[in-house]
Amino acid sequence: MKVAKFGGSSLSNATQIKKVASIVQNDKDIKTIVVSAPGKRCDDDVKVTDMLIALCTNKIAGLDTEEALTEILMRYKSIVEELSIDSSLLDNFESILRDYLNTIEDNDYLLDALKSRGEDFNAQLISAYFNSLGISAKYVSPEEAGIRVTNTPANARLLPSSYNEINKLKDYPEDVLVIPGFYGIADNGNIVTFARGGSDITGAIIARGIRADIYENYTDASHIYAAHPGIIEEPYKIEEITYREMRELAYAGFGIFHDEALEPLYQEKIPVMIRNTNEPHIEGTKIVPERKLNPDIPVIGFSCDEGFTSISLHKYLLNKEIGFTRRILQILEDYQISYEHMPSGIDDISIIMRSNQFENNNSLDKIIEEIDLQLEPEWIEVEEDLSLLFIVGLGMARQVGIVSRVTAALAEEKVNIRMMNQGSTEYSMMFAIQTNDHEPSIRALFKEFF
Ligand SMILES: Nc1ncnc2c1ncn2[C@@H]1O[C@H](COP(=O)(O)OP(=O)(O)O)[C@@H](O)[C@H]1O
Ligand SMILES: N[C@@H](CC(=O)OP(=O)(O)O)C(=O)O
Numbered sequence: 001m002k003v004a005k006f007g008g009s010s011l012s013n014a015t016q017i018k019k020v021a022s023i024v025q026n027d028k029d030i031k032t033i034v035v036s037a038p039g040k041r042c043d044d045d046v047k048v049t050d051m052l053i054a055l056c057t058n059k060i061a062g063l064d065t066e067e068a069l070t071e072i073l074m075r076y077k078s079i080v081e082e083l084s085i086d087s088s089l090l091d092n093f094e095s096i097l098r099d100y101l102n103t104i105e106d107n108d109y110l111l112d113a114l115k116s117r118g119e120d121f122n123a124q125l126i127s128a129y130f131n132s133l134g135i136s137a138k139y140v141s142p143e144e145a146g147i148r149v150t151n152t153p154a155n156a157r158l159l160p161s162s163y164n165e166i167n168k169l170k171d172y173p174e175d176v177l178v179i180p181g182f183y184g185i186a187d188n189g190n191i192v193t194f195a196r197g198g199s200d201i202t203g204a205i206i207a208r209g210i211r212a213d214i215y216e217n218y219t220d221a222s223h224i225y226a227a228h229p230g231i232i233e234e235p236y237k238i239e240e241i242t243y244r245e246m247r248e249l250a251y252a253g254f255g256i257f258h259d260e261a262l263e264p265l266y267q268e269k270i271p272v273m274i275r276n277t278n279e280p281h282i283e284g285t286k287i288v289p290e291r292k293l294n295p296d297i298p299v300i301g302f303s304c305d306e307g308f309t310s311i312s313l314h315k316y317l318l319n320k321e322i323g324f325t326r327r328i329l330q331i332l333e334d335y336q337i338s339y340e341h342m343p344s345g346i347d348d349i350s351i352i353m354r355s356n357q358f359e360n361n362n363s364l365d366k367i368i369e370e371i372d373l374q375l376e377p378e379w380i381e382v383e384e385d386l387s388l389l390f391i392v393g394l395g396m397a398r399q400v401g402i403v404s405r406v407t408a409a410l411a412e413e414k415v416n417i418r419m420m421n422q423g424s425t426e427y428s429m430m431f432a433i434q435t436n437d438h439e440p441s442i443r444a445l446f447k448e449f450f
Helices: 014-025 048-060 066-083 088-103 107-132 162-171 199-209 243-251 259-268 324-334 363-375 402-412 435-449
Strands: 002-006 030-035 137-139 176-180 183-186 191-193 214-219 240-242 272-276 285-288 301-314 348-354 379-392 419-422 428-434
Touching (some): 014 066, 066 088, 088 107, 107 183, 176 199, 243 379, 301 363
Parallel strands (some): 137 176, 240 285
Antiparallel strands (some): 183 191, 301 348, 379 428
16 A cells, blocks of 8 residues: 655646546555645746745735735636636635635744645645546545644644554545645644645655555656756666665755655655656655665765854863853753754864744844853854755765765865764764855765765
8 A cells, every 4th residue: 555645846737637647547556645735837936835925924014915815826726727627616715715814813823824725725626636537536634634733833743643543544435535745733723834845744644654555755856866956967866765864865955855754654664765747657766774775885875955054162171161062052942943063173162053043033143142141252153154065875884985085076176164074873974065165066076976
């Protein structure tokens, strides 16, 4: 039994939805599908999720919402008309959006409720379309499926007790269940979304809950490649990759699969196939607990993510000062900031954080002030335009000379390594670099290792 998740690129218009129907018709093992909101139809298009966010932003700013609302409804109208399904669905979509805009007072919950409709409306219309083709399908809302989550807007976490309820989906008599991705229901009834790209998370949760044999993640790429295909023209196709390797790469830039989606699958050892809706005959990349193919190649992929800020501080005899790190972390906690890495030397320490946490507030300045006041360092330096580069591969463990190959390749491109980190498991190395070195670094490493 399979769970298949179709991403926004696979559902961007009626033509794409027809391809999805054909995949489902040709594979009787697919019993449940999880769907995203319509994605971009071309490079300069806008995802429905982003249109819904814009609608909410206008509402909160007290601006006119009619134009944004109409544009969203037009996206669905064009799909409904081309698929020749009952157009009364559209009236229902409109009244739901209007109802949310008029009744939800808290801005964070309004945003999540509106965002969730992208996937919810798509699931309803896809289910209707499947039935019109003679596929016995049922739309199942996350509430009915039992996806219970924490009451943390835009950052839902599944309540583990949900799995028992989700398991009951196996008993539905229909051939295919169609479940909207990206959100769950909090105990007080609020709609709460996962992080952006979170339909992968719903897919993984459903796969785990019903103990699927395989979780297929359909997108617009036939494989996971060793480096971002937008940077390397003909990247190496990965046939098999382990959960651990994928976790590291997905964390920093491999946007093809959400890093939070691996955890539920890893727990039940459910293999993941990355497949292409436009080329369903290609088998794609398999994410597995242990890989049998190419166990000895040292590096399996490189990823790089932009948007990091570091605070570095220096103080003579810092290493002797008991509680120094704890006090820094306490300051971060006071401002609700999470950190990603903390490279250190005997007299200096750096804290690397995602910069988007400082958007729309001046907490970075306040944190620096607070550190200065409480810890009295000799100097503090802030860098706001950092990227984190990851070199990943289980085969790197116990191999001598990998770091020197990496640093030599980066040196040749005149990339200045600002900080570096390697965990004791030796399957991942992190280098902090300046953002304008992102693409040259990936190209240099690809040339060195593939
Ligand atoms: N290493 C990689 N291998 C393949 N695709 C990648 C990689 N890194 C990033 N991508 C990008 O991920 C995209 C698919 O993810 P996404 O746009 O979220 O798809 P969907 O809308 O189907 O969920 C691909 O089009 C590709 O540009
Ligand atoms: N639609 C949501 C969730 C999602 O997973 O989308 P996609 O499959 O297009 O990455 C978003 O844009 O964040």
